[in-house]
Amino acid sequence: MNEEVIKNRILKENNINKKYEILYDYLYDYLVKQWHDNNYCDFKDNKCIANRAKKTIHEDNGCCWKKGYGLCSYLNEDKICSCNSISCKLFVCSYLRKKVRFNPKGLPLVKEFLTNKQQKILTKNLLRPKDDILQQLIKYDKTM
Numbered sequence: 001m002n003e004e005v006i007k008n009r010i011l012k013e014n015n016i017n018k019k020y021e022i023l024y025d026y027l028y029d030y031l032v033k034q035w036h037d038n039n040y041c042d043f044k045d046n047k048c049i050a051n052r053a054k055k056t057i058h059e060d061n062g063c064c065w066k067k068g069y070g071l072c073s074y075l076n077e078d079k080i081c082s083c084n085s086i087s088c089k090l091f092v093c094s095y096l097r098k099k100v101r102f103n104p105k106g107l108p109l110v111k112e113f114l115t116n117k118q119q120k121i122l123t124k125n126l127l128r129p130k131d132d133i134l135q136q137l138i139k140y141d142k143t144m
């Protein structure tokens with residue numbers, strides 16, 4: 001769905017939770033598509049490009065394996081994130097950062113609907129599930 005259609009859906013929706021969920025899902029899907037279409041991480045046999053270059057602290061599972069934490073419990077058997085964490089989708093490891101960065105401000109509809117504080121919430125919640133992040137966004141609502 002394109003940006004204008006999503007914008008109109010948000011504006012017409014009266015329920016604040018649903019408004020934020022429409023925006024969140026749209027941004028999440030947008031980021032998933034960016035990662036997928038550009039194949040930045042280039043997984044092969046469960047090892048991403050940074051794993052294979054030995055630039056990570058663990059040998060596989062990319063950045064779903066965290067120091068002091070191990071393999072994230074939200075990674076499902078198909079190696080897909082089961083909690084739709086948008087902060088993880090905005091995160092780029094140091095190995096890839098020269099090539100790709102995601103600034104929330106540059107994402108569609110963010111400047112129109114999210115304050116600076118809410119934009120920080122988008123980036124600061126690695127390994128946190130969608131519902132938690134949505135609750136934080138709603139708590140600091142000013143624009144919807």
Ligand code: SF4
Nearest residue numbers: 041048050062063093
């Ligand atoms: S962002 Fe970096 S560490 Fe994470 S999966 Fe991609 S290449 Fe691997």
Ligand code: SF4
Nearest residue numbers: 064072074075081088
């Ligand atoms: S929450 Fe983050 S670290 Fe955990 S499975 Fe999802 S993308 Fe990976």
